[in-house]
Amino acid sequence: GIIGFLVGGELHVDIFKKQGKQLFAILLFEGILAAVLVAIPVTAVMYFLTHDMKIALSSGIVFGAIASATDPASTLNVLWEYRSRGILTTTLIAIVALDDALAMTLYGIGTTVAQILNGGSASLSTELFHTFIELGGAIAMGIVAGLVLRSMTRWITAPAKLFSSAIGLILLVIGIAAALGMDVILAAMTLGVTLINSTPKRSKEIFSTVRSFADPIYVIFFVLVGARLNISSMPPWLWGIVAIYVVGRSVGKISGAYIGGRLTNAAPTVQKYAGLGLFAQGGIAVG
Numbered sequence: 001g002i003i004g005f006l007v008g009g010e011l012h013v014d015i016f017k018k019q020g021k022q023l024f025a026i027l028l029f030e031g032i033l034a035a036v037l038v039a040i041p042v043t044a045v046m047y048f049l050t051h052d053m054k055i056a057l058s059s060g061i062v063f064g065a066i067a068s069a070t071d072p073a074s075t076l077n078v079l080w081e082y083r084s085r086g087i088l089t090t091t092l093i094a095i096v097a098l099d100d101a102l103a104m105t106l107y108g109i110g111t112t113v114a115q116i117l118n119g120g121s122a123s124l125s126t127e128l129f130h131t132f133i134e135l136g137g138a139i140a141m142g143i144v145a146g147l148v149l150r151s152m153t154r155w156i157t158a159p160a161k162l163f164s165s166a167i168g169l170i171l172l173v174i175g176i177a178a179a180l181g182m183d184v185i186l187a188a189m190t191l192g193v194t195l196i197n198s199t200p201k202r203s204k205e206i207f208s209t210v211r212s213f214a215d216p217i218y219v220i221f222f223v224l225v226g227a228r229l230n231i232s233s234m235p236p237w238l239w240g241i242v243a244i245y246v247v248g249r250s251v252g253k254i255s256g257a258y259i260g261g262r263l264t265n266a267a268p269t270v271q272k273y274a275g276l277g278l279f280a281q282g283g284i285a286v287g
Contacts, residue, residue: 001174002214003073004100004185008142008192009207010076010093012200019087022270023094026260030095030278031068031102033259034252039064041244049237058114063241065110066285067249069103072096072185073218074280080211087267092277099278100185103285105131138177138187145173145187146194153202163209170210225286253278 016023043060047053075096079089112127149169156162170188177187195203254275261271 001170001177001184001188002210002217003076004188005170005192006207006211006214007072007076007093007097007185008189008194009196009203011097011189011193011196013197015090015094019091019094019266022261022264022266023091023098025264026091026257026266026270026274027095027098027102029260029263030253030256030275031099031106033256034249035064035068035106037248037252038067038245041248042241045237045240045244054117058117061110062107062114063245065103065106067245067252067281068099068106069281069285070096070099070253070278071280071282071285072100073221074282075277077218086269088269088273088277091266091270091274095274095278097189100183100189101135104135104183104186108134134182135186137180138182138184139190141173141176141182142187142190142192143194145169145191146198149191149195149206150198150203153199153206159205159209162206163213166206166210167213222282225282249281250279 039060041060042063043056046059047056050056075092079092108127108131109124112124116124149166152165152169153162156165170191173187173191174184176182177184192207196207257275257278258271260266261274266274
């Protein structure tokens with residue numbers, strides 16, 4: 001949620017006014033192409049291992065859906081660390097923010113198809129409706145919370161109290177989203193987007209303070225994730241899946257970003273390097 005809030009704080013409306021067409025084209029091509037280039041070889045390898053087309057296809061679809069996601073935390077931390085500015089930076093920030101919604105949609109569809117293939121009672125239309133409710137509900141809640149926080153900035157002047165209020169509201173949004181099964185990152189991200197665009201000057205102090213507070217949270221999160229990885233229990237063939245996943249996803253991200261940028265006449269820098277900035281895949285994929 002903290003990650004989502006800080007990502008949202010980077011999304012000014014002007015970015016979408018200037019680059020909206022390019023951003024959505026790059027987003028769709030890099031996300032879908034990464035999913036396809038992971039799904040096909042994973043399906044082939046799993047069929048070779050199991051000789052069961054249903055299991056193989058289910059595995060490929062689910063892995064492909066997860067491959068579309070891009071982790072915003074590590075990407076933004078690198079951009080902030082080097083204080084980068086420019087067309088490539090704004091493009092990366094917008095894409096990693098929007099990638100969450102695309103990945104959730106693909107994952108919802110992918111898991112439903114996998115359940116249907118394996119004799120489950122899942123319905124694709126029902127799952128799409130649930131995904132829409134999750135995304136729409138998260139966005140609506142984030143907007144409301146953002147407007148509430150904006151009004152709080154008008155009568156809370158002490159920086160410490162404003163910081164405490166912001167953290168409290170972010171945690172409240174996270175808790176409600178988690179309890180209702182909504183996308184936590186998207187809800188917090190919408191909160192950040194609403195705040196930065198409704199009161200840009202006053203909110204800079206909030207984002208700056210939250211960013212300084214967020215580093216220990218990132219560290220704890222990745223330590224806990226790493227602690228759950230038991231390498232000794234991984235069979236040898238699984239390393240083959242890992243290699244295929246990494247290569248397929250990397251090629252998909254680079255080529256997809258290039259194709260999307262080329263079709264919409266994006267800046268040459270964006271065409272060449274946007275895909276390289278989308279490799280990170282920690283938090284969202286694990287979630």
